[in-house]
Amino acid sequence: xxxxxxxxxxxxxxxxxxxxxxxxxxxxxxxxxxxxxxxxxxxxxxxxxxxxxxxxxxxxxxxxxxxxxxxxxxxxxxxxxxxxxxxxxxxxxxxxxxxxxxxxxxxxxxxxxxxxxxxxxxxxxxxxxxxxxxxxxxxxxxxxxxxxxxxxxxxxxxxxxxxxxxxxxxxxxxxxxxxxxxxxxxxxxxxxxxxxxxxx
Amino acid sequence: xxxxxxxxxxxxxxxxxxxxxxxxxxxxxxxxxxxxxxxxxxxxxxxxxxxxxxxxxxxxxxxxxxxxxxxxxxxxxxxxxxxxxxxxxxxxxxxxxxxxxxxxxxxxxxxxxxxxxxxxxxxxxxxxxxxxxxxxxxxxxxxxxxxxxxxxxxxxxxxxxxxxxxxxxxxxxxxxxxxxxxxxxxxxxxxxxxxxxxxxxxxxxxxxxxxxxxxxxxxxxxxxxxxxxxxxxxxxxxxxxxxxxxxxxxxxxxxxx
Numbered sequence: 001x002x003x004x005x006x007x008x009x010x011x012x013x014x015x016x017x018x019x020x021x022x023x024x025x026x027x028x029x030x031x032x033x034x035x036x037x038x039x040x041x042x043x044x045x046x047x048x049x050x051x052x053x054x055x056x057x058x059x060x061x062x063x064x065x066x067x068x069x070x071x072x073x074x075x076x077x078x079x080x081x082x083x084x085x086x087x088x089x090x091x092x093x094x095x096x097x098x099x100x101x102x103x104x105x106x107x108x109x110x111x112x113x114x115x116x117x118x119x120x121x122x123x124x125x126x127x128x129x130x131x132x133x134x135x136x137x138x139x140x141x142x143x144x145x146x147x148x149x150x151x152x153x154x155x156x157x158x159x160x161x162x163x164x165x166x167x168x169x170x171x172x173x174x175x176x177x178x179x180x181x182x183x184x185x186x187x188x189x190x191x192x193x194x195x196x197x198x199x200x
Numbered sequence: 201x202x203x204x205x206x207x208x209x210x211x212x213x214x215x216x217x218x219x220x221x222x223x224x225x226x227x228x229x230x231x232x233x234x235x236x237x238x239x240x241x242x243x244x245x246x247x248x249x250x251x252x253x254x255x256x257x258x259x260x261x262x263x264x265x266x267x268x269x270x271x272x273x274x275x276x277x278x279x280x281x282x283x284x285x286x287x288x289x290x291x292x293x294x295x296x297x298x299x300x301x302x303x304x305x306x307x308x309x310x311x312x313x314x315x316x317x318x319x320x321x322x323x324x325x326x327x328x329x330x331x332x333x334x335x336x337x338x339x340x341x342x343x344x345x346x347x348x349x350x351x352x353x354x355x356x357x358x359x360x361x362x363x364x365x366x367x368x369x370x371x372x373x374x375x376x377x378x379x380x381x382x383x384x385x386x387x388x389x390x391x392x393x394x395x396x397x398x399x400x401x402x403x404x405x406x407x408x409x410x411x412x413x414x415x416x417x418x419x420x421x422x423x424x425x426x427x428x429x430x431x432x433x434x435x436x437x438x439x440x441x442x443x444x445x446x447x448x449x450x451x452x453x454x455x456x457x
Contacts, residue, residue, distance in 0.1 A: 014293075014298070015294075016267070016270055016294060016295060016296035017270055017296045017298065020270050020271045020296060021274065023271075024271075024272075024274065049320070049321055049323060049324065050320055050321040051321055116400075116401060116402055116403050116404075116426065117401070117402070118322060118323050118372050118373075118402065118403070119202070120323070120372070120373060120403045120426070121202050121203060121204075121205050121245070121246075121403070121426060121427070122202070122203040122205070122245055122456040123201065123202045123203065124201060142203060142456040142457065144275070144276055146276075146298075146323040146324075146372075147323065148322065148323075162201070163202055182276070182298075184274070185274065185275055185276045185298060186274070186275075187240070187274050187275055188274075190274060191274060
């Protein structure tokens with residue numbers, strides 16, 4: 001069954017790598033910021049790198065906020081894309097950036113003691129269970145992270161990670177999924193996760 | 201636990217991978233894409249592509265190979281060399297690179313680091329530093345335009361001061377290339393890296409000097425660097441990446457499976 005997969009063109013820089021990663025699975029994918037194309041997709045990717053305030057400004061300017069909030073098909077936020085899915089982010093010029101409010105939670109600057117920030121590199125992830133997005137991905141699997149802000153553990157945490165603190169490596173509520181790491185840059189494990197999402 | 205990274209560096213010149221000794225006498229190693237693919241399959245944690253001619257030749261270099269890399273590689277990669285403007289960096293990031301690294305142009309215009317940070321975020325801004333230990337003065341000094349021997353010059357920056365400056369301006373990672381060790385495979389400059397580590401609150405990558413398995417163990421254990429970059433030992437097959445990672449795991453160093 002050929003699916004209609006769309007990557008929301010958030011105006012951020014990692015769109016090509018997400019597109020190429022999906023294409024490596026042998027799946028066709030379209031990058032778009034058009035409301036009707038996003039609405040009619042079977043699966044939607046919400047990528048993002050950079051800062052929350054800049055990304056939200058770009059999404060707002062493209063008038064995509066209501067469209068994304070109204071999606072009922074599976075949506076996967078990646079890295080900053082995941083962070084945009086919660087209520088608000090402390091990554092802001094004004095103290096707090098309102099986000100898409102799809103999943104309860106807030107983005108805070110990581111408190112990691114003497115450890116280095118950004119949290120950059122391959123770290124192990126602990127899924128809540130090995131179903132849905134993490135089917136066939138056991139505890140201790142390495143994924144590639146690059147971030148300085150994170151979402152605390154909550155009932156919506158689908159996988160956790162540890163770096164000076166425990167934080168949400170993945171979030172899930174209803175049709176909305178988000179991963180803090182970069183599956184498009186996480187080798188075989190990342191490809192498995194993307195495949196799982198597309199097969200949801 | 202966050203793994204220490206093994207990072208093959210591919211020096212690129214005219215679309216080919218090359219390697220010189222102490223930045224000189226470059227010999228062709230092979231084509232970019234198959235080499236990059238091989239390293240990814242062998243377990244490299246990240247790749248750095250360093251266009252060694254770009255910064256010193258003052259010409260616009262064809263970077264279309266970045267897209268070809270991004271299409272086939274499923275690990276992060278960084279592109280270095282000749283990036284002088286925010287627009288050039290954006291072009292490379294759009295083609296699929298995860299990070300861009302600036303070196304000589306950042307020395308010429310430190311504000312470039314700030315602009316890159318403000319435009320694309322700290323996570324993709326790497327600053328490469330070529331540091332040379334002057335035995336006469338006992339000082340580590342930053343060199344510029346090291347890609348071209350005839351233009352290489354000593355800057356007024358001492359390495360530790362430049363490391364602090366680039367962090368304040370928003371660097372997300374620092375690659376410290378210890379020039380005295382480069383290409384001679386006698387081990388990383390542990391003393392310098394350990395000293396810089398104390399001043400470096402962002403990830404620090406060691407570069408220059410890897411020749412044996414134990415050099416990687418030493419630099420992780422004694423200099424506490426986040427990643428170790430090497431070129432010739434990988435290109436020439438002196439150290440297979442799988443063997444290196446198995447060895448480091450046996451030494452109880454956190455390494456990705």
